[in-house]
Amino acid sequence: MxxxxxxxYYILVPYLILIAIGVVMVYSAxxxxxxxxxxxxxxxxxxxxxxxxxVGFFIAVFFYYFKLDVFTHPRAQKVMWIxxxxxxxxxxxxxxxxxxxxxxxxxxxxQLGPIHIQPTELAKMTVILYLAHMFSSRQQxxxxxxxxxxxxGQPLVMVGLCILLVFFQPDTGGAAIxxxxxxxxxxxxxxxxxxxxxxxGLLAVLLGAGYWxxxxxxxxxxxxxxxxxxxxxxxxxxxxxRKLEGNQVVNSLVAIAHGGFFGVGLGNSSQKLGYLPxxxxxxxxxxxxxxxxxxxxxxxxxxxxxxxxRFYLLGVRAKHTYQALIAYxxxxxxxxxxxxxxxxxxxxxxxxxxxxxxxxxxxxSMLVLSAAIGIMLNISAQxxxxxxxxxx
Numbered sequence: 001m002x003x004x005x006x007x008x009y010y011i012l013v014p015y016l017i018l019i020a021i022g023v024v025m026v027y028s029a030x031x032x033x034x035x036x037x038x039x040x041x042x043x044x045x046x047x048x049x050x051x052x053x054x055v056g057f058f059i060a061v062f063f064y065y066f067k068l069d070v071f072t073h074p075r076a077q078k079v080m081w082i083x084x085x086x087x088x089x090x091x092x093x094x095x096x097x098x099x100x101x102x103x104x105x106x107x108x109x110x111q112l113g114p115i116h117i118q119p120t121e122l123a124k125m126t127v128i129l130y131l132a133h134m135f136s137s138r139q140q141x142x143x144x145x146x147x148x149x150x151x152x153g154q155p156l157v158m159v160g161l162c163i164l165l166v167f168f169q170p171d172t173g174g175a176a177i178x179x180x181x182x183x184x185x186x187x188x189x190x191x192x193x194x195x196x197x198x199x200x201g202l203l204a205v206l207l208g209a210g211y212w213x214x215x216x217x218x219x220x221x222x223x224x225x226x227x228x229x230x231x232x233x234x235x236x237x238x239x240x241x242r243k244l245e246g247n248q249v250v251n252s253l254v255a256i257a258h259g260g261f262f263g264v265g266l267g268n269s270s271q272k273l274g275y276l277p278x279x280x281x282x283x284x285x286x287x288x289x290x291x292x293x294x295x296x297x298x299x300x301x302x303x304x305x306x307x308x309x310r311f312y313l314l315g316v317r318a319k320h321t322y323q324a325l326i327a328y329x330x331x332x333x334x335x336x337x338x339x340x341x342x343x344x345x346x347x348x349x350x351x352x353x354x355x356x357x358x359x360x361x362x363x364x365s366m367l368v369l370s371a372a373i374g375i376m377l378n379i380s381a382q383x384x385x386x387x388x389x390x391x392x
Contacts, residue, residue: 003065006381006388010310014303015060015373018358019053021300026361029272029287030280045280045361052363056370063374064381072133072322081158084126087119088165095169108169108353118364120166120174125368127159127178128185128329135189136321156182173352177336184332185325188315249347251276252286256294256346263293280361282353285345301342304357308335311376314383323379330372 027046034040070076087110095107109116134155159182167175255271258264269290272279279287289297308331315327334357341356343349355365 003381003385006384008310008377008380008384011307011373011377011380014307015358015370018300018303018307019056022359023049023053024266025284025288025291025359026280028267028269028291029284030361032273033279036274048363049361049366052366056366059367060370060374060377063371064377066374066378068323068326068375068378071129072137077130077133080126080129084119084123084162085165087117088123088162091119092165092168108171108174115363118362120169120171121364121368123162123166123174124178124181124333125371127162127181128326128333131155131159131182131185132322132325132329135185135325139190139321152186171353172350173340173354176352177333177340177354180336181329181332185329188325188328189321248277248283248351249344252283252345253347255286255290256297259290259293259297261294263289263291263296266291282341282351282355282360283345284360285342285356288359289345300356300359301338304334304338308338314376314380317383318379319383319386323382326375327379330376333372334369 023046026049027043030045031042034045035042071080090110091107094110108120109118111117134152138152159178163175163178163182166178251271255269255276258270264270269279269287271290272287276283276286285297285300288300292299311327311331311334315324315331318324318327337354337357340349340352340354341360344351344354355362357369358366
């Protein structure tokens with residue numbers, strides 16, 4: 001109980017507010033859709049989201065008191081990777097032998113009765129904890145005159161295999177998030193600045209070239225039969241593809257325009273009434289913008305970014321590289337996820353199926369993010385305790 005004295009309310013309060021907003025908005029966005037599309041009770045999705053939130057809260061409490069050094073033990077590392085690879089390989093097999101298991105073109109979920117598990121969410125946290133240990137334990141090699149990335153061969157190969165398995169689902173958004181986490185954590189591990197600048201430049205060139213190709217190149221009709229290619233094209237030409245993959249983006253933009261600055265009122269969205277598919281998942285921010293206005297949407301996104309900045313700050317303040325890298329990894333995971341979701345809702349980037357942290361409906365995302373909150377509260381408490389001892 002003594003540890004409660006060091007509880008970081010700059011993390012806890014935004015987390016609880018976001019969960020509360022998420023439950024309310026999931027109910028508002030799902031009630032009509034779930035009843036008319038699936039014949040379920042209006043409150044069924046909300047009840048599940050409340051259950052995820054409660055379980056997530058206790059997971060956060062567990063990791064707040066958990067000894068983070070346990071994750072550095074070789075046996076713990078093996079268990080994490082065995083579970084992660086086992087689930088991802090199962091999805092790969094499932095996609096080949098049971099194509100009907102795919103949802104929106106991707107075999108990314110494992111159904112266990114009424115529960116759906118998304119292994120990609122677990123993979124993100126596994127990569128963060130694994131790389132934090134690997135990079136911090138090998139930090140001395142970064143400063144050796146003959147430094148080579150070959151010395152990081154094992155961790156990079158492990159993460160590379162994980163990215164490939166996620167990409168083959170295909171979950172482009174999840175793979176991109178793990179790549180982003182890896183690049184940021186590697187850049188923060190202590191390598192020369194020139195490497196980080198080079199990667200950032202290369203990434204910017206690739207993204208710019210990709211956008212130019214999508215905007216100016218006419219793809220063969222055979223290519224346009226691919227669901228992933230159509231999603232990419234819909235990001236650049238949403239209105240031209242409004243009857244296909246551009247449907248979600250177009251209706252999202254209509255919802256945002258309808259909401260204006262102050263919104264039409266909680267529960268009064270028109271786009272959630274059958275126009276915006278599954279409005280309580282990836283595109284819940286569009287419903288928030290329509291009902292609570294641009295101001296309401298900015299408050300939600302602002303709270304998420306407040307947490308992200310808090311995590312980066314804790315990483316900067318950390319005295320131990322291991323804790324700093326965990327903080328950077330978790331902050332980057334939330335940052336990329338938020339940018340991908342908001343960008344898709346605004347029609348700026350392709351729809352990748354990435355959820356809005358703490359707001360969108362989804363058990364796997366909620367539980368993993370809650371674990372991340374518990375870990376960050378743990379790191380913050382350790383920093384405050386060390387500071388108190390130093391001042392005593």
